[in-house]
Amino acid sequence: MFSRPFRKHGVVALATYMQIYKKGDIVDIKGMGTVQNGMSHKCYHGKTGRVYNVTQLAVVIVVNKQVKGKILAKRINVHIEHIKHSKSRDSFLKHVKENDQKKKEAKEKGTWVQLKRQPAPPREAHFVGTNGMEPELLEPIPYEFMA
Secondary structure: OOOOOOOOOOOOOHHHHHOOOOOOOEEEEOOOOOOOOOOOOHHHOOOEEEEEEEOOOEEEEEEEEEEOOEEEEEEEEEEHHHEEEOOOOHHHHHHHHHHHHHHHHHHHHOOOOOOOOOOOOOOOOOOOOOOOOOOOOOOOOOOOOOO
């Protein structure tokens, strides 16, 4: 769970400490075994939360935790070695940017544009080649009771 990847043991890279976290950022919690200080409890490992406060040493994150039938918003203090920016929102922001571009182009042309994403349609009908081979007929083996 907290073990380091292959050939990534040892001193923590400086890029980890150079990351800037601001209030409202979405982050993933992933415990780093190299540094035990400021590590979250194992129940938060792999969870995604929102930065609530930033201090000199740690970051306060609001994470949802299920306790029996309830989902509680928990605030946990975590050092920055154990968090990273989440990529979960990137696809949404990319989608919004594309929609804005489509709206702008449609307004210039004076046309209507479909902004909803459509699921992939079924594939078109086609023939499967046999390369000169004769297809085999497969049948189930009849059941035999042996006692």
